[in-house]
Amino acid sequence: QVQLQESGPGLMRPSETLSLTCAVSGFSFSSGYFWGWIRQPPGKGLEWIGNIYHNGNTYYNPSLKSRVTISLDTSKNQFSLKLSSVTAADTALYYCARQWGGSYGWFDPWGQGTLVTVSS
Amino acid sequence: DIQMTQSPSSLSASVGDKVTITCRASQSISSYLNWYQQKAGKAPKLLIYTASSLQSGVPSRFSGSGSGTDFTLTISSLQPEDFATYYCQQSYSNTRTFGQGTTVEIK
Numbered sequence: 001q002v003q004l005q006e007s008g009p010g011l012m013r014p015s016e017t018l019s020l021t022c023a024v025s026g027f028s029f030s031s032g033y034f035w036g037w038i039r040q041p042p043g044k045g046l047e048w049i050g051n052i053y054h055n056g057n058t059y060y061n062p063s064l065k066s067r068v069t070i071s072l073d074t075s076k077n078q079f080s081l082k083l084s085s086v087t088a089a090d091t092a093l094y095y096c097a098r099q100w101g102g103s104y105g106w107f108d109p110w111g112q113g114t115l116v117t118v119s120s
Numbered sequence: 121d122i123q124m125t126q127s128p129s130s131l132s133a134s135v136g137d138k139v140t141i142t143c144r145a146s147q148s149i150s151s152y153l154n155w156y157q158q159k160a161g162k163a164p165k166l167l168i169y170t171a172s173s174l175q176s177g178v179p180s181r182f183s184g185s186g187s188g189t190d191f192t193l194t195i196s197s198l199q200p201e202d203f204a205t206y207y208c209q210q211s212y213s214n215t216r217t218f219g220q221g222t223t224v225e226i227k
Contacts (some may be wrong), residue, residue, distance in 0.1 A: 036216070046156075046164065046207055048216040059214040062121060071198070095163055104211050106154040108166040108175065 002027040004096050012118045018083040022096030024113060028077070033085035034099035036107055037070060037081045039092040047092075051099060052079060086118045122146050126219035132227040139195040141222045143208035146189075152212035153191045155184055158221075159204045167206075168193065183189050198224070 008020040022035070037049040050060040052070045060068045069082040083090060093115050097107035123146035133139050143153065151171040156164040167177045168184035171191055179191055181196040203226055208219040 032174070038218075045221045046158075046209075046218040048209075051214070059216075062215060099211075099224060101211075103214075104152045104170075105207070106166055106169040106211055107156075107164075108163075108169075110163040113163055 002098060002109055004098065004109060006094060006096050006111045006114035008094065008114045008116055010114075010116065012086055014087050014118055014120055016118075018081070018086050018090065018116060020081040020094055020096075020114065021078050022080070023076075023078045024098070024109050025077070027098070034103070034105065035070075035072070036097050037099060038095045038107070038110075040095070040096060040113075041089075041092045049081065049083075050096075053103070071079070088118050090116065091118045092116060102114055112116045121215060122149060122217050124208055124210055124219040126206075126208055126222050128222060129220065130223040130225060132225045133198050134227045135198055135200055137198045137227075139198050141193045141206055141208075141224075143186075143191045143193070143219050144189055144213075145191075145210055148188045149210045149212035151187045152210055153184075153186065154209045154211060155182075155193045156207045156209065157202075157204045158163075158207065164181050164207065168170050187198060195224075 003025045005023045011071040034053045050070045052058045067084045072079045093113040095113045097110040099105045125144045153171045155168040156222045158164040172184045205223045
């Protein structure tokens with residue numbers, strides 16, 4: 001059974017770079033597949049951040065593209081998100097998910113999420 | 121970007137009611153539309169993929185339909201555990217987008 005677990009700093013200061021990791025268990029990265037990051041500000045809806053495909057291709061939300069980098073570490077069975085120059089608007093619950101069903105696929109399963117708060 | 125618009129934003133319903141949630145895309149997305157359920161404090165859970173395919177383990181009272189720009193999620197007989205927020209999401213474009221969500225509340 002595939003399981004995903006996010007980890008991150010919890011609390012950050014404005015202008016810092018957010019780094020999150022999603023550890024994947026029960027599944028081998030060598031099998032391919034696509035992976036994604038989604039966030040949810042407190043009390044608000046879901047916002048897609050970006051995807052990374054097994055060949056390393058990445059796709060990002062245009063509104064975040066200049067600040068986002070998603071990468072794979074197949075040796076550790078994990079993928080990562082970096083978001084630079086964070087502000088209070090980046091305060092959110094950050095989820096990682098596997099994209100199933102190919103390039104037109106859907107997100108399943110999801111991690112439990114990790115809360116990131118940006119505050120001075 | 122493809123914009124996804126859900127309606128209504130919220131609704132109140134009783135146990136046993138039939139509930140319908142609509143999702144409209146700003147351009148044709150074929151059948152690349154997925155539905156998720158999110159309960160308070162929990163991660164979203166996949167219900168329906170490619171517009172009408174029921175995810176394994178999801179009760180058959182949930183169904184999805186539509187293609188092109190207009191899609192529907194239907195709960196045939198609302199159960200107490202179905203009170204939650206529902207999101208549509210398009211996977212036609214490499215830049216994914218979600219609808220704003222529909223909250224189903226107890227009447």
